């Protein structure tokens with residue numbers, strides 16, 4: 500390992516799970532769908548660095564963590580520790596890696612064995628890794644996590660500690676073997692706000708004191724600036740933006756990051772900030788294709804060049820097409836809005852339009868939509884979907900984007916291709 504060798508490199512990592520097969524799959528001998536929990540993720544962690552992975556629940560960040568510690572097999576890609584791929588590890592290498600890569604889990608209430616005293620909990624990892632001088636180490640680490648004097652805590656059991664104290668013991672357990680890397684999975688999300696700030700401040704100091712590196716995993720962007728210099732924003736298994744923390748908070752580029760930053764509460768109630776909002780919830784990470792995974796929620800999705808259409812009207816067509824693809828058009832609800840017990844196709848098409856579209860289209864856009872809704876009313880969803888796709892398909896659906904918007908600032912969004920080929924415009928923030 501040279502001075503420039505990263506401590507940990509994750510290269511194009513994929514972790515897919517197979518969805519369990521149903522009876523029809525078995526009868527038809529269909530391959531089960533793949534759940535793309537982590538898809539083509541690359542990260543670098545250097546010595547004495549703290550980076551963050553941020554994203555909503557279900558974005559794949561915990562799967563990433565469990566893959567990093569060897570609890571999930573790698574589907575594809577590589578994890579490289581101090582220059583050696585883990586795929587080349589022998590038993591001794593794995594033991595060394597497991598000692599040097601420690602995890603702090605989200606739930607301090609379940610992180611500790613309720614039957615063990617704090618002393619026993621802290622001595623356990625030392626015994627596992629064959630480390631002596633246990634009493635001194637236990638007392639030292641308790642002082643470091645500000646559980647002082649140690650005598651006050653050594654004989655207690657977790658039930659006698661507050662949530663914040665439990666998480667401090669969990670942090671002490673991770674630090675006591677003097678690891679190179681801490682993987683912290685939402686370490687403060689179950690603590691109250693005042694305890695969160697104190698624990699984060701302490702973690703920041705510990706990273707510096709122990710010279711340890713950290714991957715901080717959270718859904719909460721507001722905590723990141725305390726602890727990490729660099730942020731990776733994850734959405735449905737992929738990193739969609741990566742940049743220094745201060746820059747990403749001040750000027751988020753990816754529309755998803757922009758929405759996350761908009762959601763961070765501002766302490767000053769007098770400060771009036773418009774918010775970027777996302778529609779809906781993330782879909783299941785199954786059969787996602789090549790395009791941008793945020794397209795079904797993106798407030799800045801890009802219409803085809805030939806189309807004259809405003810953003811909200813286009814967004815509405817996109818959402819309708821997604822529902823159609825997922826076979827989720829609520830025909831029963833639409834039928835209830837029609838007085839006629841036996842409506843013709845045009846009446847049904849009008850009712851569908853009323854139910855799903857608030858924005859007026861015009862010209863060819865309107866003609867295509869009407870034609871498609873009539874096909875749908877005529878029980879030809881494939882024709883309707885095809886016709887809509889021909890006219891309204893977006894580059895966001897068909898082509899992945901990963902652009903270096905500025906040096907060290909990567910964004911998975913076609914809007915930033917202008918920085919390299921000047922084809923698209925920067926999204927107007929929905930502020």
Ligand code: SF4
Pocket residue numbers: 753754755791792793794795797798799800801895900911912913914
């Ligand atoms: S690529 Fe398209 S859908 Fe994805 S974030 Fe950019 S504009 Fe939105």
